[in-house]
Amino acid sequence: MTEDVQLEDVGLPVLGRKAPDFEALTTHGTLRLSDFEGAWLVLFSHPADFTPVCTTEFIAFSKIYDELKKRNTELLGLSVDSVSSHIAWMRNIEKKMRVKIPFPIIADLNKEVAKKYGMIHPEQSKTEAVRCVFVIDPEGKIRAMIYYPLTTGRNMNEILRLIDALQTTDKHKVATPANWKPGNPVVVPPPATAEQAEERLKEGYKCKDWYLCLKKL
């Protein structure tokens, strides 16, 4: 019973559904989720400005910014700190670590966006967001979600790999196997009928069995 109440309180978004809409104050002015339509969006949260793990993550996100742009992907950060705090922190990172933060950061002081996206996990912190990543496609649907604890910085290579995998799936109508990287074979969609299963092994794919076949793109 207690666990059910906690899950309802967190209010997690759902893969495949439209991402919860918002209009939020950011370091780039007031932005709406709909402003990002037509491009992929990586919306991510961090617990707090001027904290060590978050700072390493912001530097890392900045370093993959150009790679994301090549993939028609925008980056949008969020914490429950104010715009002034974000600006001060960005300027501190640029001055002390020589890294310019190029993407907007939501100042979610009233936790409106954080609550919509299930970013507040009371067992981690009652006031700060955990480390979430939402990959939102050009039509505004949530395609992937990552939730990391306050203690653990995220892996940028995985975020890039995730974007590549989802865009490959959309373009070629395939799935991607474990540890897939661009250039690796992809998974052929499994047969939907007994007849297709019978014919699958004759179609020239590299198959372990009728339901697990790979192909090169």
Add this chain to the structure above:
Amino acid sequence: MIMPCLSPDGKPTSSGVAVLKALRDGALSPTDVSKVASQPLFQVRSGLRELRIAGLVEEVDGNYKLSEQGKRLITDAR
């Protein structure tokens, strides 16, 4: 409300001027403004919304053009 395209005294910021100048030759869609002004589309959409509220641009069927006030501002901003 924070308006990145306009400073508190009502003057356009450099990104605001870039958006207004992109409209100098006629109405454009946000996508075309993004290309001409070399700004990300999300930023252009947000900026045009604010410039419209400030009376500097007008929206017609999804495209944007300079208002008379916007034209005067561009001239003064040169």
